[in-house]
Amino acid sequence: MHADSVIPLPKFVVYAPKIVLTEPAVTGKSGLEQLLRHRYPGASVKGQDPYRSNLPNYAALMYRDDERLARINEFKHLADALKAIGEVSEGRDLLKEMQQIVWRQPTPLEDAMDRSYNNNRR
DSSP, X not given: OOTTOOOOOOOOOOOOOOOOOOHHHHHHHHHHHHHHHHHSTXXXXXXXXXXXXXXXXXXXXXXXXXXXXXXXXXXXXXXXXXXXXXXXXXXXXXXXXXXXXXXXXXXXXXXXXXXXXTTTOO
């Protein structure tokens, strides 16, 4: 071989980790307040703190629950992918872990907000 000849190498793909910024991290406190009022109209009032407030902020509760459901869907897609490649027991184990991690146990305040918003229906 000569020094100037080209040696073909096999193709490969390199995956870099994605940086995922959450909406609260990007928008800040006032931006999150506006986002909650826009996404869930009627569930919070202008000027209401999205993190802590004397008034119950149902929009913040709905936002946290939507984020939780999005994580559940990501886990389900990953478990389906594991099952598709033949790792059935690993997919099952992942779903069990996911159910324990993201299970929602509402506080009495959150339960009261749910009932109030849904006309005392569960």
